[in-house]
Amino acid sequence: MDGVLTWDDFTKVEMRVGTIVSAEEFKEARNPAYKLVIDFGEFGLKKTSAQITSLYQPSDLIDKQIIAVVNFPPKQIANIMSECLVLGALGNNKDVTLLHPDLKVKNGSKIG
Numbered sequence: 359m360d361g362v363l364t365w366d367d368f369t370k371v372e373m374r375v376g377t378i379v380s381a382e383e384f385k386e387a388r389n390p391a392y393k394l395v396i397d398f399g400e401f402g403l404k405k406t407s408a409q410i411t412s413l414y415q416p417s418d419l420i421d422k423q424i425i426a427v428v429n430f431p432p433k434q435i436a437n438i439m440s441e442c443l444v445l446g447a448l449g450n451n452k453d454v455t456l457l458h459p460d461l462k463v464k465n466g467s468k469i470g
């Protein structure tokens with residue numbers, strides 16, 4: 359581990375559950391990625407890109423619940439403004455396995 363967080367640092371990270379409502383190939387991205395639109399319930403729809411093409415097809419992602427950090431400042435990625443960071447486990451070949459709840463929960467539910 360690179361650094362130690364205080365409890366106050368951790369509580370600033372806002373992780374929420376969302377449902378992917380749209381997923382398509384992100385042709386303009388430097389590295390293979392998908393453009394995602396995620397429904398976070400009362401927190402609205404947020405766009406992002408995710409480098410998850412080696413393990414997932416766009417059709418597999420629709421209606422999948424995921425966990426994302428929603429309070430980073432927006433970041434320009436190619437031609438879209440990313441509004442959240444989808445979380446996943448990084449495998450040996452840099453393949454990303456998405457983090458998700460085992461059971462369906464309300465969109466916007468806080469992780470803590």
